Amino acid sequence: MRIELEKRARVSTLFSIISPLLALLLTLVFGAVMFWFLGKPPLGSLYVYFIEPLLEVWSLHELAVKAAPLILIAVGLSICYRSNNWNIGAEGQFTIGAITGSILPVLYPEWHSWAILPLMMIMGMIGGAAYAAIPALLKTRFNTNEILTSLMLVYIAGLFLDWLVRGPWRDPKGYNFPVTKSFQVEAVLPEILDSGRAHWAFIFALVAAVALWFMMRFMLKGFQVSVLGQSERAGRFAGFSARRMVWFSMLLSGALAGLAGISEVSGSIGHLQPAISPGYGFTAIIVAFLGRLNPLGIIASGLVLALTYLGGEAAQVALEISDKAARVFQGMLLFFVLSCDTLIHYRIRLVLAGNQTKEVKA
Amino acid sequence: MTLSEGPVAAPLLSVRGLTKLFGSFAACNAIDLDIAPGEIHALLGENGAGKSTLVKMLFGVLQPSAGQIVWQGQPVTIGSPGEARNLGVGMVFQHFSLFEALTVAENIALSLDPRISLSKISDEAATLSKAYGLPLDPKAHVADLSVGERQRIEIVRALLQNPKLIILDEPTSVLTPQEADRLFETLFKLKAEGRSVLYISHRLEEVRRICDRATVLRHGKVTGACDPKQETPASLARMMVGSDVAEVLRDGGAALGDIRIEVNNLSVTARTPFAVALKNVSMKVRAGEVLAIAGVAGNGQGELFDALSGEYPVAEDEAIRIRGKAVGRTGINGRRLLGAGFVPEERHGHAAVSAMALSDNLLLARSQSDKKAFLAGGAFSVIRFDAIRSATKRICEAMDVRKSGEDPQAGSLSGGNLQKFIVGRELDRQPSVLIVNQPTWGVDAGAASRIRQALIDLARSGSAVVVISQDLDEIFEVATNIAVISEGRLSEPHPAETLTLERIGLLMGGIHESQSIAENASGAEAAHAH
Structure with a gap:
């Protein structure tokens, strides 16, 4: 006996649409089972995790704060993945973007001008793009696997930030804590509304998502991305350059991750410190796939994944379970998204030996 | 039974x-x-x-x-x-x-x-x-x-x-x-x-x-x-x-015009260990001519197509001329802009992206050559879907492409229908030079005869056509002149009427078949004398 994945003759449109929702539902069911095993009331825990954070204005603001970097990074990654370039190192590009964007407020804390914020954002994007250029260069020059190089560069970026804030950039008046000086008020991204902490990064995320959706849907550039992603040879026949696409997609996703990094530091934290991200760059990979690599879908999936972060924090307090539960939820979600997508295209068949021949009439 | x-x-x-x-x-x-x-x-x-x-x-x-x-x-x-x-x-x-x-x-x-x-x-x-x-x-x-x-x-x-x-x-x-x-x-x-x-x-x-x-x-x-x-x-x-296959019609002896594509001593080293190097390939194809290049698979046909199409430009600019212009270093779209059209051998993943709609596959080959018709918005290059869809419809009607639905995925078409679309996509532009690799490989007899007829008609209307093929029946059906490629070398062209299946076979065998060359020494020597 064996199990076969058999390609379906037709792909159901209905299930293609509801697949992410189905994945979400399965995650909730298995999440409930997990809570039950942990000895917590399953339904009550799910309520704390996924409903309570949506009931108050301040926590809706928190949701936007957490969703902003996820969406910004994920829309960039979606272009990468569509073009068959596997940038796994957005976390590192996020970190480097945060560092290069912070150069002005850290080194020139006395500079008070409206120009400082736009410059910080631009420098953050340049930093993220430059960091993504390393795997792009290695791939185009030496045919190196970008999955490995971009991933390894994440840890280098993290340690570099650690060294900076403990060493040269440490605030001398900071009681020896590994933090930089707090940014001057002109270097802090303003809040969108008076009612809470949500800041301009969320606007950046929405603009980026809509712009890239337009590009993918209506522009020749988006067409190039899809063609080269599906067949490099067909892309070459069309006269599109796969090398240039490596550069385009890596620099774009790097720049957006860098923008997410400096926005997070400038808008949410207000200074540099060793830990500036709860793994946004990795979670954004899940966001990208849950959003079906569609920039508009990513807005929705970014909000869902942001909710797992908020729920995780709430669950620590209310249910006294580890914040690792958020990671478990994210992992389950990715697993179910990918499984649902597979089962849309394939059906599972059990093949029992000896049942293939049908008796024929003599 | x-x-x-x-x-x-x-x-x-x-x-x-x-x-x-x-x-x-x-x-x-x-x-x-x-x-x-x-x-x-x-x-x-x-x-x-x-x-x-x-x-x-x-x-x-x-x-x-x-x-x-x-x-x-x-x-x-x-x-x-x-x-x-x-x-x-x-x-x-x-x-x-x-x-x-x-x-x-x-x-x-x-x-x-x-x-x-x-x-x-x-x-x-x-x-x-x-x-x-x-x-x-x-x-x-x-x-x-x-x-x-x-x-x-x-x-x-x-x-x-x-x-x-x-x-x-x-x-x-x-x-x-x-x-x-x-x-x-x-x-x-x-x-x-x-x-x-x-x-x-x-x-x-x-x-x-x-x-x-x-x-x-x-x-x-x-x-x-x-x-x-x-x-x-x-x-x-x-x-x-299931039905009689239409016979391909040709009226011989159309007057040949100016040289449309010219290759001079083109040599290309093998890109991969198992690819074939091209050695001193030369040819001239005139308007109104169909030059068929015969050969057994894997003797440099793919490499020759890559060089002629500009998918892999060559080092020497003068080695390839299209309508008199040196294009060796020009990419495929630059050559398309000179009026050349290309049909590669592999339909899926080369000539077309299987998971994309036919209209997208039209844009694939013509995004630059038909920029004015298919793109708007200047630097933003916004795709004009309406124009592309109506062109797709026109091509499907002209080539009798049978499909389910208005604009189905390329992969859902049968080999013959997709090939008719891929050839029609180029013919629709009235190319003055058309390079085709294995035009009817794996295609049903009805579609094959339609495609061959289209190639002959294109030449008759004053274009130069190069057909690379392993199918000798096809070659005799369409060719004005026949050359043979063997181990990356191209023979002199011979007028189709003067060649027999036997002669081509000997040329195709190249130097691999030392035995048959020994047996037919005179014929083989004549073939390699160039």
Whole structure:
């Protein structure tokens, strides 16, 4: 006996649409089972995790704060993945973007001008793009696997930030804590509304998502991305350059991750410190796939994944379970998204030996 | 069975109601087939008729959805190729499964019991290959062998298992006429020993020549069983296609115009270890001319197409001229802007992206050459879907592309219909130069004749056409002049009327076939004298 994945003759449109929702539902069911095993009331825990954070204005603001970097990074990654370039190192590009964007407020804390914020954002994007250029260069020059190089560069970026804030950039008046000086008020991204902490990064995320959706849907550039992603040879026949696409997609996703990094530091934290991200760059990979690599879908999936972060924090307090539960939820979600997508295209068949021949009439 | 003269002996293999479903699609639908001991039985059918699916079930690669296989009177289930071999079924696949870096003997050893020593295998292989007229050096590396020699390895590998039935899937599609003749002699020897051969082909002449009986498949069903020697190619074709195939019309002697594409001493080094280097290729094609380039697969056709299309530009700008302009270093879109059109060999993943709609696949080839019509918004290059859709419609109507729905995915079309679209996509531009690689490879006879007619008509309307093809029938149908490519070298062109199948065969064999060159020294020398 064996199990076969058999390609379906037709792909159901209905299930293609509801697949992410189905994945979400399965995650909730298995999440409930997990809570039950942990000895917590399953339904009550799910309520704390996924409903309570949506009931108050301040926590809706928190949701936007957490969703902003996820969406910004994920829309960039979606272009990468569509073009068959596997940038796994957005976390590192996020970190480097945060560092290069912070150069002005850290080194020139006395500079008070409206120009400082736009410059910080631009420098953050340049930093993220430059960091993504390393795997792009290695791939185009030496045919190196970008999955490995971009991933390894994440840890280098993290340690570099650690060294900076403990060493040269440490605030001398900071009681020896590994933090930089707090940014001057002109270097802090303003809040969108008076009612809470949500800041301009969320606007950046929405603009980026809509712009890239337009590009993918209506522009020749988006067409190039899809063609080269599906067949490099067909892309070459069309006269599109796969090398240039490596550069385009890596620099774009790097720049957006860098923008997410400096926005997070400038808008949410207000200074540099060793830990500036709860793994946004990795979670954004899940966001990208849950959003079906569609920039508009990513807005929705970014909000869902942001909710797992908020729920995780709430669950620590209310249910006294580890914040690792958020990671478990994210992992389950990715697993179910990918499984649902597979089962849309394939059906599972059990093949029992000896049942293939049908008796024929003599 | 509607067979008039049934097999005398009890059949070696009979198949009753064999069906294979892929999803809801029946690749084979209630097939009945009998193979007698010691006969060469042809399985005829167009691409997609279900021939390969049927033999894969007989060889245990695929499991039937319904039906029965009876081997020497016993109902059997063939669960794997191993079981098939144990029963006495051997198979030579269309696409060889050989490791190029290993020797002949090592490749054979891979399919045998690992306990048998390599030297014993070498000896047996050498004996067998001599006995059956399949000269083969067991110590040679596969990478150095011609396609015909590689096929011999597969045949010897199958023979080592002492099979009662040997299945050959399109064995001559990769052979020169001379190599094919040698293969036929081997098959007759096998037949004389009482072994049966199931011979899959869509080449009617061949089947009429060597096969005792034929079963014809169409759309997964048996549409006829006959003695091919009693049939004409036309009556066989009718069984295969279901209707008469339109004959390609040409009126010879159109006046040739100016030189449209010119290649001067083009040399290109091999891009990968197993690619073929082009050596001093030169040619001139005039307006109104169809230059056909014949050759056995893997002699540099793909590399020549890559260089001519500009997908891989060459170092020397002057080596290629399109309409008088040096374009060696120009990319494919620059050449398209000069009026050239290109049709590569591989439909899926090269000429078209299977998962994209036809209209997207139109934009694929024409995003730069038809920039004004298909793109708007200046630097933003916004795609004008309406214009592209109406052009897609126009092309499908002009080439009679049959499809389901207004704008289906390219992958959902049959090979013939997709190829008609891909050729039509270029013809729609009225290219002044058209380069086509294997225009009707794996395409049904109806679509093939339509495509060939379109190529002739294009030349007649004053364009220069280059057709790279392995199909000699096709070449004689369309060509004004014929050149032959062999090991990356291109022969002088010869007017089509002056060439015979025999001569081309010798040119195609190139220097690989030292034996046949020795036998036909004068012809071969003439061919290499350029």
